[in-house]
Amino acid sequence: MDELDPVIHASARLKITATLATLEVGDQIAFPRLQELLGMTAGNLSTHLRKLEDAGYVDVVKSHLGRSPVTYLALSRTGRRAFEDYREALRGLLGESA
Amino acid sequence: MDDNRTPAATDLDEPMGDPREMLALLEAQQRRVADAQIAPVVWLYFIWGVAWFVGFLALWSGDEDGNPWFTIPAGVATPLFIVLLVISIVSSAVIGVRINRGVRGVSSFSGAVYGLSWSVCGAAFGLLGTALISHGLSTDLANLYFPSGFALMCGTIYLGGAALWRDTSQLILGLVMLIVGAAAPFAGSPGNDLVFALAGGGAFLVTAAVMAVRLGRNR
Numbered sequence: 671m672d673e674l675d676p677v678i679h680a681s682a683r684l685k686i687t688a689t690l691a692t693l694e695v696g697d698q699i700a701f702p703r704l705q706e707l708l709g710m711t712a713g714n715l716s717t718h719l720r721k722l723e724d725a726g727y728v729d730v731v732k733s734h735l736g737r738s739p740v741t742y743l744a745l746s747r748t749g750r751r752a753f754e755d756y757r758e759a760l761r762g763l764l765g766e767s768a
Numbered sequence: 769m770d771d772n773r774t775p776a777a778t779d780l781d782e783p784m785g786d787p788r789e790m791l792a793l794l795e796a797q798q799r800r801v802a803d804a805q806i807a808p809v810v811w812l813y814f815i816w817g818v819a820w821f822v823g824f825l826a827l828w829s830g831d832e833d834g835n836p837w838f839t840i841p842a843g844v845a846t847p848l849f850i851v852l853l854v855i856s857i858v859s860s861a862v863i864g865v866r867i868n869r870g871v872r873g874v875s876s877f878s879g880a881v882y883g884l885s886w887s888v889c890g891a892a893f894g895l896l897g898t899a900l901i902s903h904g905l906s907t908d909l910a911n912l913y914f915p916s917g918f919a920l921m922c923g924t925i926y927l928g929g930a931a932l933w934r935d936t937s938q939l940i941l942g943l944v945m946l947i948v949g950a951a952a953p954f955a956g957s958p959g960n961d962l963v964f965a966l967a968g969g970g971a972f973l974v975t976a977a978v979m980a981v982r983l984g985r986n987r
Binding site (some may be wrong): 681 | 787790791794798802869872873874875876
């Protein structure tokens with residue numbers, strides 16, 4: 671693979687996908703917790719999540735915890751594959767075997 | 769897609785790093801996530817380490833056949849042990865729930881079963897001891913059974929946790945607990961209390977220290 675996926679190849683979105691990739695397949699993470707793990711502002715995180723969602727990389731589930739709404743996020747199957755391909759592409763470029 | 773959304777490749781606020789920087793960023797972020805899950809566990813081990821070390825030393829020193837240097841009143845030693853135990857159990861519940869907070873899905877089941885196994889197994893081992901006492905188990909033998917039952921329970925559950933999360937720290941602690949729990953009764957009572965304090969408490973404290981040093985290095 672010669673081209674790096676432009677959706678992931680931006681530091682904020684790389685950090686987001688890298689974090690979501692640590693979740694087990696079938697798990698979702700609440701927006702505030704994701705924000706805490708990334709140390710990003712809510713606005714910045716939302717903007718980048720929207721781009722990832724538009725690319726079909728992130729699944730967004732709106733839910734409720736008691737009465738307050740909570741947004742849960744996870745990598746889609748496409749997103750997880752894209753992240754793994756991206757990581758392999760980086761390693762390939764650096765001459766490391768995956 | 770509307771026109772306001774710039775294609776991802778042309779984010780002006782996101783300078784593109786070279787592959788090496790991006791790979792380093794990726795790995796650093798994943799390490800940060802892993803560390804966020806490890807940090808509370810270090811506290812758990814530390815709290816249990818203090819409880820085992822101080823608590824069992826107190827029990828050993830509360831018995832006139834125990835500590836040769838000084839004796840503390842049994843009326844102090846036993847309550848101190850119980851208080852330390854209760855503090856540790858409450859902190860475990862509070863900290864344990866926080867480790868995976870904000871995450872739901874398939875892993876919730878594993879976490880819930882793991883959390884529940886502590887109270888269920890604790891009750892089962894406790895009940896067995898009570899039954900044995902009601903059928904004439906002497907105080908001396910009960911003093912051998914209860915701490916060992918507790919250690920064997922910890923060891924078994926830690927092995928389960930190690931398998932569940934591929935966690936080396938739980939594997940090591942689990943094996944130590946099983947060995948200590950099975951071997952300590954050979955020292956008799958109250959010698960077994962000293963074994964639990966040094967080997968059990970020591971294992972928790974050393975594990976906590978090693979993990980804390982590693983976390984510090986990652987920062």
